[in-house]
Amino acid sequence: METFFQQIINGLVLGAMYALVALGYTMVYGIINLINFAHGEVLMVGALVSWTVVTMLAGAGMPGWSLMAISLVCAIVVCAALNFTIEKLAYRPLRNAPRLAPLITAMGMSLLLQTLAMIIWKPNPKPYPQLLPTEPINLGGPVISVTQCLILGVTAVVLASLMYLVNKTKLGRAMRATAENPRVAALMGVKPDMVISATFIIGAALAAIAGVMWAANYGTVGHMMGFLPGLKAFTAAVLGGIGNLGGAVVGGILLGLVEALGAGYLGPLTGGILGSQYADIFAFAALILVLTLRPSGLLGERVADRA
Amino acid sequence: MKNKIIVFILSALALLALPLLAQYFGQGWVRIMALALLYVMLALGLNIVVGYAGLLDLGYVAFYALGAYMYALLASPHLSTNFPWFAQMFPNGLHTPVWAIVPLAAGLAALAGIVLGMPVLKLRGDYLAIVTLGFGEIIRVFMNNLEQPINLTNGPRGIDSIDSMSMFGFSFGKAIEIGGYRISSVVLYYYLFLALVVLSVIICQHLETSRIGRAWMAIREDEIAAKAMGINTRNMKLLAFGMGATFGGVSGAMFAAFQGFVSPESFSLQESVLIVAMVVLGGMGHIPGVILGAVLLAALPEVLRYVAGPLHQITGGRLDASILRQLLVALAMIGIMLARPRGLWPAREHGRAAPAPVR
Numbered sequence: 001m002e003t004f005f006q007q008i009i010n011g012l013v014l015g016a017m018y019a020l021v022a023l024g025y026t027m028v029y030g031i032i033n034l035i036n037f038a039h040g041e042v043l044m045v046g047a048l049v050s051w052t053v054v055t056m057l058a059g060a061g062m063p064g065w066s067l068m069a070i071s072l073v074c075a076i077v078v079c080a081a082l083n084f085t086i087e088k089l090a091y092r093p094l095r096n097a098p099r100l101a102p103l104i105t106a107m108g109m110s111l112l113l114q115t116l117a118m119i120i121w122k123p124n125p126k127p128y129p130q131l132l133p134t135e136p137i138n139l140g141g142p143v144i145s146v147t148q149c150l151i152l153g154v155t156a157v158v159l160a161s162l163m164y165l166v167n168k169t170k171l172g173r174a175m176r177a178t179a180e181n182p183r184v185a186a187l188m189g190v191k192p193d194m195v196i197s198a199t200f201i202i203g204a205a206l207a208a209i210a211g212v213m214w215a216a217n218y219g220t221v222g223h224m225m226g227f228l229p230g231l232k233a234f235t236a237a238v239l240g241g242i243g244n245l246g247g248a249v250v251g252g253i254l255l256g257l258v259e260a261l262g263a264g265y266l267g268p269l270t271g272g273i274l275g276s277q278y279a280d281i282f283a284f285a286a287l288i289l290v291l292t293l294r295p296s297g298l299l300g301e302r303v304a305d306r307a
Numbered sequence: 308m309k310n311k312i313i314v315f316i317l318s319a320l321a322l323l324a325l326p327l328l329a330q331y332f333g334q335g336w337v338r339i340m341a342l343a344l345l346y347v348m349l350a351l352g353l354n355i356v357v358g359y360a361g362l363l364d365l366g367y368v369a370f371y372a373l374g375a376y377m378y379a380l381l382a383s384p385h386l387s388t389n390f391p392w393f394a395q396m397f398p399n400g401l402h403t404p405v406w407a408i409v410p411l412a413a414g415l416a417a418l419a420g421i422v423l424g425m426p427v428l429k430l431r432g433d434y435l436a437i438v439t440l441g442f443g444e445i446i447r448v449f450m451n452n453l454e455q456p457i458n459l460t461n462g463p464r465g466i467d468s469i470d471s472m473s474m475f476g477f478s479f480g481k482a483i484e485i486g487g488y489r490i491s492s493v494v495l496y497y498y499l500f501l502a503l504v505v506l507s508v509i510i511c512q513h514l515e516t517s518r519i520g521r522a523w524m525a526i527r528e529d530e531i532a533a534k535a536m537g538i539n540t541r542n543m544k545l546l547a548f549g550m551g552a553t554f555g556g557v558s559g560a561m562f563a564a565f566q567g568f569v570s571p572e573s574f575s576l577q578e579s580v581l582i583v584a585m586v587v588l589g590g591m592g593h594i595p596g597v598i599l600g601a602v603l604l605a606a607l608p609e610v611l612r613y614v615a616g617p618l619h620q621i622t623g624g625r626l627d628a629s630i631l632r633q634l635l636v637a638l639a640m641i642g643i644m645l646a647r648p649r650g651l652w653p654a655r656e657h658g659r660a661a662p663a664p665v666r
Contacts, residue, residue, distance in 0.1 A: 035433055090641055097648030099432070100363070104587045107580050108640030115633045231444070231576075238437045277452050284441035291434055292426040 006142040007264035008257065013148045013217070015256020016155035020210035021233030022240070022248035023162065024203030030179045030243035031199050033099075034091060037106040040230015041113035042083055042204050046075040046211030047221045048121050051128055064131035068216065075208040083204030084197055092193070110230075117223035125222035128215040151213045158209060159249060162202070166245060171198060179243070232259075235287050241300020250298055258286050326497045327490075337493045341565065343606040344500035345558055350585040350601035351507045351594070352554020357583065358592035359520060360547035361527030363436040365579050366423075366443025370552040372450060372574035373419055374412040374559025376460060379569045381408050382470040389458045405474050409560050416556025417549040424548035428541060443579055450571040465570025472499065472564040479564070496565050503561065504598075507554065511594055514550070523547055524592070581636070588643050590650030599652050604639065608632040 021043055028036045053071035062070075090105040132150065136143040166172040174195045177185035182192045214229060215221045236255045240247025262282035290298060329336040349371060356364045380386060381403040387394040393401075427438045454462035471480025471492070479499060482491045514520045522543045525533035534540050563569050581604060589600020611631060643651060 029433070033433075035436065090645070093645055094648055097644075098591075100357075100587050100591065101644050101648040103363075104584055105641045105644045107584060108637045108644070111577075111580075111633060112637035112641065115630060115637055118630055118633075227576075231440070234437060235441065238434060242433065278448065281445050281448050284445050287441055288426065288438055291430055291438060295429045295431070295434065297434075 002141045003264055004261075005139075007260045009139075009142055009144050009148065010264075011257035011260030012253065013151050013256070014260055015236075015253035016151055017210050017213055017217075017229065017252075018233045018236045018256050019249045019252030020155055020158065020206045020213075021229055022237040022252045023159075023245060024206050025234050025237040026240075026242055026245060026248040027175075027199050027203050029237070030245075031175065031182075031196055032091070032095070032102075034102050034106065035234070036091075036203075037103070037230075038086060038109040038113055039203065039207060040226035040228075040233070041110050041117075042079050042207040042226070043211040043214065043229055044117060044221075044223060044226030045082060045113065046079045046204075046208030047128075047215040047225060048117060048223070049078045049208075050075040050212045050215060051126060051221045052121075054129060054131065058129065064133075068131045068212070072209065072212050075212055076205045079204040079208035079211075080201045083200045083207075087197060087200040092196075114223055114226070121223060123223060125220045125225075128219050128221050130219070131216065147213075147216045151217060154209060154213065158206065162206075162245070165202075171195070175199060232283065235283060239287055239290055239297055241297030244297070244299045247297055247299035254298075255283055255286070259283050322501060323498075326494045330491060330494060334491060334493050337491070337497055339606055339609040341493060341497040341500050342609075343602050344497065344504050345562055345565070346582070346585065346605035347504050347598050347601040348500070348507050348554060348558045348561075349582050350589070350597050351504075351511050352551045352558065353582050354551075354586050354592065354594070354597045355511065355514065355523075355554070356547050356551035357586050358597065359515065359523040359527065360544060361432075361523075362544060362547060363432055363583075364439045364548075364551070365436050365576075365583060366439035366441070366446075367551070367555055367582055368574045368576070368579040369443040369446040370416040370420060370555030371559040371562070371578075372446055372571075373416045374556035375563040375569045375574070376450065376466070376559075377412040377415055377556070378408050378560040378563035379466040379469050380459070381411070382564070383466055383468055385461060385466045402470055405472055405564075409557060412556045412560040413553045414556075416552040416559070420548040420550075420552025420555075421545050424545045428544050440576065440579070443574075443576060447571055447574060447576075450574065460571075463571060465568060465572075467568045469563050469567045469569070471567065472496070472561070500561065500565075503557070508594060508598075515592075515594070519543070519546065527592075584636075584640050588640065588650060590653035593650070593652060593654035596650050596652035596654070600650070603651075604636060607639075608635050611635060 021039065024039050024042075025036060028034060028039070050068075050071035053074045054067055057067055057070065086109055090109050091102050094102040094105060132146045134145070136145045137149065164172075166175060174185065174190040175198070177188065177190055178192050178195045185195075186192050210229065210233075211226075214225070232255060233252065236251035237248045238251070239255060240249070240251025242248075259279050259282060263279040266278055266282070294300070326337045326340060329340060349367070352370075353364065353367045356362050356367070381401055383401070386401055387397055423439070423442050427435055430438060450460050451463055453460040460466070471478060473479060479495045480492055482489055483495070484490070522533065522538045525536065525538060526540055526543060530540055562573070566573075585600040585604050586597050587600070588604065589598065590596025609632070611628075647653075
């Protein structure tokens, strides 16, 4: 039973990070129907920027949490600027092009960012210093680290503010209108280009937060670290119904739980034949199963094919 | 018309003579050309799925991997060294003839394509993309981990000492001499792949203009309308998946024979992305375009790997050849799409009036 609760905690933490990244995918998809393949790489850039700031300021004698906050702000600023530029250079010119064209530039962008990160930060993986107390908190059996608490807390705050932003503010209304129909939104005085830029900036900020959390939780950063979270978060977004914000959160948490429980129980249940390395298969098998039963994802609406 | 024939004969001669010239500059160049031909085959296969039927498949490399591992298992000592009962059955190791392996590889890949296609064909475009991507990853995880409890794939270390291709008692693995002129094994493979590419082009050309091809394109343009016209969209989509997968499986078998070694590293998601990029960059659904895209993305960066040696020293090791190659592929993908969103050599625009029927 203890393993169970421990895996639930691990799954929630993992799921929270997936959810942060998945929101970026889903917001972009909801507005311009593009799978932003470079999103995982934005997370990677965020983590590496944070690492650079932390190592630069390491000698200044600041407490760990403030160091982390400063590096987080830097990461958010850099990622927001980066994603804004990417959209402007690689996606905006192709807005009315055939559907696959922006997808290919997105894949190219992903490869480009990986390569540039490899050139700037060297290809070797780097240790991310422990900034928060390492003493785990005992919950009467299962334990949770301070970093994991922080991840859950930050995710909750970010999700709440995002929901407020999208549902209650003027920008949020403009975003929803653009997602519904850009042309009509423009007639109502919304500037679609600005809304799309704002979406990319918000998505990048979320990815940067997730990147720093990921680095703090796993303790290493490198130019390839964006691949797996990106892939999983994309899966999570589709699982929940791509384009649907609540769906991304549900999908992310579900995927995290499935993976953690799969990793914890797969070995013992199958008598050691299938080890925890098959947890990845679990995630994708869950995706295929859900999509077979509900072709638009868990919370996705049944939309008619566009002509 | 006469001009066309002359151009055709000249280009055929050039393609035949190319490796003989290139081998003077080193075997490496011929190798690159042979691999480029393999990519052309893969791109032609994916073009059936993405270009004709309009189904975005991001896990195409899984079928390539299935073909390669099929060949590797059936034509290497791997199974006999790992299973004693197997070694008793085949004391000399399993050396299945090509005529059995290639159809098996093709059949397995086609089956996998149809099995994958069955549950997911209801999905709309982008959902399909992620599911195929997931399928590719599943296959890769299996390749990486199926050394326990039974050692089937030898994990990340891969399978080596795979037999080279041989048919009619003629081995592609050894160099031959014709009248004192030495033709190396790589060149022989080049000719084999060239023949296969020509065969693929002929098959694709016929598919494109056939009833099936037109049905695929109708589905691509508007699935509901295609259905209304009496096309069995489900079977047609499954056929596209299976057909594309067959190409992947055959190419995989060729790859295993050519390399003599397979490991999961060759079948990563990046490879799938690269093949999709070849099809889209060249011009979806247009055979010459797809060939151009494949050759460009497969061969050009490899060539630069040779040219860019000095760059490594200039930049103090930061910019070595493989990084430069990646950089170029990435820039090409972005640049070409921005300049030509429909691909380098796209098919004719749809929607023009059909030619008047001949009475």
